[in-house]
Amino acid sequence: MPPLLILLLIAGAACTAAASGDGCRAGCPLALAAYYFSAESNLTFVASLFNFPDYAALLPYNPDITDPNYIVTGVRVRVPFRCSCLALPADPAPTFLAGSVPYALSRGETYGGVAAEFANLTTAAWMEAANRYPADKLPASGTINATVNCSCGDKSVSPRYGLFLTYPLWDGETLASAAEQYGFSSPAQMDLLRRYNPGMDGVSGKGIVFIPVK
Secondary structure, eight states: OOHHHHHHHHHHBTBGGGGGGTTOSOOEEEEEEEEEOOTTOOHHHHHHHTTOSSGGGTGGGOTTOSOTTOOOTTOEEEEEEEEEEEEETTEEEEEEEEEEEEEEEOTTOOHHHHHHHTTTSSOHHHHHHHSSSOGGGOOSSEEEEEEEEOOOOOTTTOTTOOOEEEEEOOTTOOHHHHHHHTTOOSHHHHHHHHHHSTTOTTOOSSSEEEEEOO
């Protein structure tokens, strides 16, 4: 794969925000994914998707969940994962921050279908770039990596924040609307969020943004 195309994939895989870790040298032990809880979801499925033995592992990161058997559609369930400094199989020179979640394929599955299982935390194009199988040559069985971009913070922006939530924007959502859910709404706070998410201000309904969380 040509180096220019690799760089474009890194920058565009989940819109501009995905490029925040370009040129990384190390990751961080913890990041969180905001998994969009659909009508078909349940905590057992979400936990198994990220290779946890059961949903109890998710509960410490979701103190607002009082009844694990009843979660409102549209709620964002926080899922912990390790944020590593990775490279693409075709060219190890460009590096980026992401979590690589092993996923066992079944016959007939596609990158697009797997990305849908992960509720837009990754995309078909990004998964194809981050795996060694072309989209039209996925094996009937085997393991691929669902690559979820993440952030470990940026000391040049602020040394106060080190834990970030990878938040996919769904229809009608923007950086501002996502940030407000987590207590970021003042002009100073929004300026901080824009610096963590260059190019994402004004984008609606697509891509991912990174939100500092506790």
